[in-house]
Amino acid sequence: MRMSRYFLPVLKEDPAEAAIVSHRLMLRAGMIKQSSAGIYSWLPMGFKVLRKIEDIVHEEQQKAGHMPMLMPTIQSADLWRESGRYDDYGEEMLRIKDRHDRDMLFTPTAEELITDIFRSHVSSYKDLPLTLYQIQWKFRDERRPRFGVMRGREFYMKDGYNFDLTKEDALHAYNRHLVSYLRTYERMGLQAIPMRADSGPIGGDDTHEFLVLADTGESEVFYDSAVTDLTFGDREIDFDDKAQCQSIMEEFTTKYARTDETHDEAVFNEVPEERRRTARGIEVGQIFYFGTKYSDAMNAKVQGPDGKPVAVHMGSHGIGVSRLLGAIIEASHDDKGIIWPEGVTPYHAGIVNLKQGDEEADAACEQLYKELTAAGLEPLYDDRKERAGGKFATMDLIGLPWRITVGPRGLKNGVVELTSRKTGESTEMTPAEAVARVKDIYAGA
């Protein structure tokens, strides 16, 4: 993409309405624009990152054997009456009457609808196990939306639902989700720690929240510092292997890590004192096993191996896709702007032309642009007639991990400069070396 053609409305001033850094930076970097309280448009740069995060979630869910589908945003109130949640949900549910005066709502979650789909089409234990998921817009009519996309009203969420014959199978589905989530977050450059949590309005006994440590987090968390040493890395996972998934679940959840809702001072005090930590965390996902809560209420049964009807064991599993943009920025920025992890960066490298209009500099930039594109990468070329300082400030603000700076002086010596956004370190090298270096960096990502 060439900056001269891009719609990237960066703001020079800090917007007054933004109380936290991710909100401020997303507005300043021209990623989002508020359209109503807690409701945002995603401008091209914001949409590009949103889509990258969505793609990672899709890939990891499908590796785990879960099937993508899509449920509508507007649903009938009837199913929600069947489960009893229509009245329970309170004012956060956006209730709607259609032209025929029927009660509808904007889906805040989809346990009821997916259970209805299941009971309509699945009648035998032979069709189990089954895990379906979607990435779809949700709405929760927060009384006081704030923090940009972190606590918006309309938000993009991955929600997955497993259907299993036994509790044991459903707990395997739970573990499968936990494992796939660990990898998902790491690919985005995030450490998200699974913490024992409270089930809230979804219901159920077993639940973990995934939290990213950040000062601006909404939850107080308590943990054994040893959990932050755990990394998932490139493990080969067989998602059908119950023992393997179980052992990874245990590895990542045995050490103390809880939100304030489930915090237990006595158990926490068993952690060696030097490893006890209190911090704040941003919730970026949650997994639940809730047994037969919905299948009982909505009569979702299959014929078991002995011919008798069995209520299926279920769980639901969410990732806050739009919220993740905020969480990633909270975890990765400095006073100049965003620092995108390579896994989710909107463009792989920026090209800054120090002297637009200089024949050699223009040609060198075009060549870099062409070669990076040919390598399957997406460069963002700042080809505007602006002074270098302004171009650097924009690049730092929008946070691409790598910048190639091209100017007449360097080109006289046959070199350009490759700069890391994270460390600020610059290295001179030939344009060909810069291309090779950037290709190498992303080859593993």
Next chain:
Amino acid sequence: MRMSRYFLPVLKEDPAEAAIVSHRLMLRAGMIKQSSAGIYSWLPMGFKVLRKIEDIVHEEQQKAGHMPMLMPTIQSADLWRESGRYDDYGEEMLRIKDRHDRDMLFTPTAEELITDIFRSHVSSYKDLPLTLYQIQWKFRDERRPRFGVMRGREFYMKDGYNFDLTKEDALHAYNRHLVSYLRTYERMGLQAIPMRADSGPIGGDDTHEFLVLADTGESEVFYDSAVTDLTFGDREIDFDDKAQCQSIMEEFTTKYARTDETHDEAVFNEVPEERRRTARGIEVGQIFYFGTKYSDAMNAKVQGPDGKPVAVHMGSHGIGVSRLLGAIIEASHDDKGIIWPEGVTPYHAGIVNLKQGDEEADAACEQLYKELTAAGLEPLYDDRKERAGGKFATMDLIGLPWRITVGPRGLKNGVVELTSRKTGESTEMTPAEAVARVKDIYAGA
């Protein structure tokens, strides 16, 4: 994907509620399930095709230089009051009150919101031309939703908006959209004919609808049969080249082709009689140039080259993404089921094992599955213990363009059978040849 693990709830019986073939086949092939009147869930197979169509639209729009973004589904009524459409829109608009009793609505289209984004961020003619688009869920509260996804209430639409300094530039944007749409539909195996149309509630003088000829179409159309001989093919397009886009626009719109709304008997009668056709058509897209209608109403001006403020010239351009699934099926099916064009098929080839459990047949199927997958293709392997007739009927119903049939008898002679869904023609060949053949077929797609 292995059928034994797939969620593909095919129906044996014709559903009573389906009045047209695409609706019937989408229900029978387990692609969609109605959740309320005119509102559908997209089951895994339906979602997969929806996503393929969405991807094609994204690719072709970006080739044309248009920038993807995303606007929210729930919008404030205020902007719609500013344009005057809040009252005009009537009962098809889904109106909502949030918890603070503010008037909101579910977006049926987004001229107002995009114009607001534009006027907030763009102030100079130097930032033009600009074309932004989104693919987002829309809602129109049809009084009598019918025909499945063809006239649903919640539907997925690509809507794009151009902002230009002059009428001439805006007409180039119009032509660019026309050209990119021609290629988009052809990639989906559709002939969609641009026809002079009526602008309806969007407003404006210049507008073409894209129509797919089909007996079940909602519009009566009149055309010179010579328009159906035009094909877009693999032309190299420079979307910045005004003359090239203009000449393609003329090539595809000069011959008589109109909907009943703009039909002119006198002009039609100038077409040689043997080429005059009357038929029915399904609308799958529409492009508009409406000048300064919204920029005047909403004060969207830029500073022109002479320093004076100029209201921008705009147009909007839509593709009915979810509706396209219905249109493709209406145009491509037989009495056994769907016949997917190769560009949008959910899986590239089906593998039917005639004798599940037979050691050699199972091994040959696994090998085919492995090799097709390694080639970057997605096979659907029917590995269920079912009789061959049932497997064939399912494959015909879901309509994958190619089927590889594997049985012990053929394998004795070292062959499998490759069958075209469209022609029914079968050819025996070695498994390696079948893989090479299928790879070849999709290499060009």
